[in-house]
Amino acid sequence: MRRHFGHQNWWPGRTRFEVILGALLTQNTSWANVEKALANLRQARALSPEKLTSLPAGRLARLLRPSGYFRQKTRAVQGFLRHLNNGYQGSLARLLRRPTAELRAELLALSGIGEETADSILLYAAGRPVFVIDAYTRRVLARHGLASAQARYDELQSFFERHLPADPALYNDFHAQLVAVGKTFCHRERPDCAACPLGVELERSHARA
Ligand code: SF4
Known part of the structure; x- marks a missing residue:
């Protein structure tokens, strides 16, 4: 991203x-x-x-x-x-x-x-290592099979916080990147996976399934 x-x-x-x-x-x-x-x-x-x-x-x-x-x-x-x-x-x-x-x-x-x-x-x-979850993040995780579409906010937040070092600078841009993916490619209808930088990840998740 x-x-x-x-x-x-x-x-x-x-x-x-x-x-x-x-x-x-x-x-x-x-x-x-x-x-x-x-x-x-x-x-x-x-x-x-x-x-x-x-x-x-x-x-x-x-x-x-x-x-x-x-x-x-x-x-x-x-x-x-x-x-x-x-x-x-x-x-x-x-x-x-x-x-x-x-x-x-x-x-x-x-x-x-x-x-x-x-x-x-x-x-x-405040510069605290707290991962922000928004609708785009929720959509990307669900489409990649990483979380249920009905997962609670705190479940999604702990998913990121468990897998990433507690680094505010990393969380800062990671969240911003997910918003950019959501706005540019991961539309509610007809996501543009072929052009999306996470397209390769999506193929991997399909191969694992
Ligand atoms: S590859 Fe991109 S557009 Fe497709 S589901 Fe994943 S995040 Fe959304």
Whole structure:
């Protein structure tokens, strides 16, 4: 995958706070739409926890509108900020210093943050060795006979974490490569296995079956 796509240099974001906002906003929408919302926040000079906290909810919602489901996402961003301000005096550095399991549990307890979002924050903002599972990863594993299509999130995550060294840089680009495969070749209908860099692996898995 790396040979085909090159390093993906994830996660797009100039600061750890931007990475977190991107993770909160990218649910159920394209990255292009997230970029529009982030550009709105940048233009409003609101890309910091302090500035964003001071924005009234209505204005924040208008700025986030391009990311879709913007009311839900406004609540998720505000919930995250409330947690940061109440528990960590607004210090992202203090929050991101928490032990991995505790930080994950704290994030999952917040509204609008599921496992994929929490793990994206842990890996891409906090640099923890936590493998992120998304729909593309699930599809690739199932099609290659490596996991059941109904496998739970934690089962898929432990599959990767059992087989790979606990290296955040490796997990970072591995997940990004799987997303590139999913977007480019492993379509829901009619996957383009002949052109896909994982096509050889698929043939091997068929030969083993
Ligand atoms: S070879 Fe590529 S396109 Fe085909 S199933 Fe595997 S990941 Fe999907």
